[in-house]
Amino acid sequence: MEEVKSKKLDAEYTSGEEMETLAKEMMSQRPEIIERLRKVLGK
Amino acid sequence: MQRVVPLLLVILFGSVSGAAAQTPYYQGKTITIITGSQTGDLYDIYARMIATHMGKHIPGNPGILVQNMTGAGHIVAANFVYAVAKPDGLTLLAPNPNLYIDQLIGRPEIKFDWAKFAWLGNASRTTDLLYMRTDAPFKTIEDVRSAKEPPKCGATGTGTTGYLVPRLLEETIGAKFNIVTGYKGGNEVDLAVERGEIQCRAFSLTAFFGREPFHTWRKNNFVRAIIQLGEKRDSRLADVPTLNELMDKHKTPDVGRRLARIVTASEIFQRPYMGPPGMRPELVKVIREAFEKTLEGQCILGGSEKQKARCRVHVR
Numbered sequence: 001m002e003e004v005k006s007k008k009l010d011a012e013y014t015s016g017e018e019m020e021t022l023a024k025e026m027m028s029q030r031p032e033i034i035e036r037l038r039k040v041l042g043k
Numbered sequence: 044m045q046r047v048v049p050l051l052l053v054i055l056f057g058s059v060s061g062a063a064a065q066t067p068y069y070q071g072k073t074i075t076i077i078t079g080s081q082t083g084d085l086y087d088i089y090a091r092m093i094a095t096h097m098g099k100h101i102p103g104n105p106g107i108l109v110q111n112m113t114g115a116g117h118i119v120a121a122n123f124v125y126a127v128a129k130p131d132g133l134t135l136l137a138p139n140p141n142l143y144i145d146q147l148i149g150r151p152e153i154k155f156d157w158a159k160f161a162w163l164g165n166a167s168r169t170t171d172l173l174y175m176r177t178d179a180p181f182k183t184i185e186d187v188r189s190a191k192e193p194p195k196c197g198a199t200g201t202g203t204t205g206y207l208v209p210r211l212l213e214e215t216i217g218a219k220f221n222i223v224t225g226y227k228g229g230n231e232v233d234l235a236v237e238r239g240e241i242q243c244r245a246f247s248l249t250a251f252f253g254r255e256p257f258h259t260w261r262k263n264n265f266v267r268a269i270i271q272l273g274e275k276r277d278s279r280l281a282d283v284p285t286l287n288e289l290m291d292k293h294k295t296p297d298v299g300r301r302l303a304r305i306v307t308a309s310e311i312f313q314r315p316y317m318g319p320p321g322m323r324p325e326l327v328k329v330i331r332e333a334f335e336k337t338l339e340g341q342c343i344l345g346g347s348e349k350q351k352a353r354c355r356v357h358v359r
Contacts, residue, residue, distance in 0.1 A: 010167060010169075010249065010253075011089075011092075011166050011167055011338050011339075012165075012166070012167050012168045012338075013164060013165070013166065013334075013335055013338035013339070014164060014165035014168060014311065015164060015165075015331065015335065016161075016162040016163045016164045016327065016330075016331040016334070017162070017331075018165075019162040019163075019164065019165050019312070019315060020158075020162035022308060022311060022312070023143065023157050023158045023160070023162060024158045025308075026143050026147070026157065026158075026305060026308055027143065027146070027147070027156070027157055027158040028158075029147060029301070029305065030301075032298060033298060033301045033302065033305070034147055034148065034149075036214070036298055036299075036302055037144070037147060037148055037302060037305060038148050039214075040207070040210045040211060040214055040302065040306075041144070041148060041201060041202070041207070041210070042201055042210075
């Protein structure tokens with residue numbers, strides 16, 4: 001833990017409500033967007 | 044005395060039952076934060092920082108432990124918290140933020156619904172950039188767009204920023220890259236850049252300004268950032284265009300913009316904390332408030348630079 005304590009960690013808070021909204025937005029994609037994402041990922 | 048004893052009993056019982064009614068849910072309990080990383084990785088370090096400080100902000104002051112549940116790039120941990128852990132507020136998750144992309148493309152190992160976790164907060168945000176060796180014939184991202192021989196960028200694997208960002212730039216603004224994958228770690232990619240084996244790498248702006256060899260490389264003008272993916276230009280990269288600016292310039296269609304939004308959202312998720320679906324709203328509220336106090340949070344999405352500066356805390 002000494003190593004952990006010596007590290008400087010930047011922390012920047014985002015609320016749970018904001019994250020929930022973003023998560024729902026991310027999971028509501030149109031099929032053509034998901035197909036394009038698969039293509040980008042080479043899947 | 045016969046009157047005194049019942050009175051004392053009433054006082055005692057009244058006092059005990061009153062205390063019982065007010066006993067905080069978390070008193071005497073232990074919360075476990077499960078992370079899919081190994082001990083010592085950044086996810087683990089952040090989780091231990093949260094575990095060390097959050098208990099004092101939760102009524103009842105529970106103990107908080109961190110458990111490392113590795114496997115399948117955090118998927119094992121996320122599946123466990125989603126489907127096996129009780130939604131009693133005693134098991135939380137600190138996963139890799141890119142898991143939502145795995146769900147979107149339908150990876151069969153995924154047994155969770157990212158949107159249905161109990162969202163508690165996020166501990167860190169960053170943005171990405173792509174740096175290029177300054178002796179390469181690509182001074183700007185426009186040079187990459189028009190190059191006959193694309194630059195070689197390095198990445199560890201296809202699910203990483205080093206791969207996703209160049210592919211996103213190909214899809215959205217017509218840049219072309221040769222992406223060389225298979226490096227064991229980010230340091231190996233940087234070493235390959237140093238050797239001249241490859242010329243570029245996409246990764247976090249925090250790392251670019253936060254550690255070696257980048258301090259030396261920037262000082263010696265060995266590399267330069269040619270694009271950044273934040274919503275606005277970072278003040279340290281005032282002359283480097285954002286992807287949004289370039290998508291406007293090149294009139295990227297809506298599909299490409301949606302794609303960019305999906306890929307760059309992982310910069311916002313960065314260090315997410317969640318609970319299993321079905322966690323009682325009052326427990327979600329308690330943990331959200333404690334999480335915010337732990338992070339000394341003043342920031343929300345879109346907060347001012349002054350607000351953001353106030354939320355930067357350091358663990359020493």
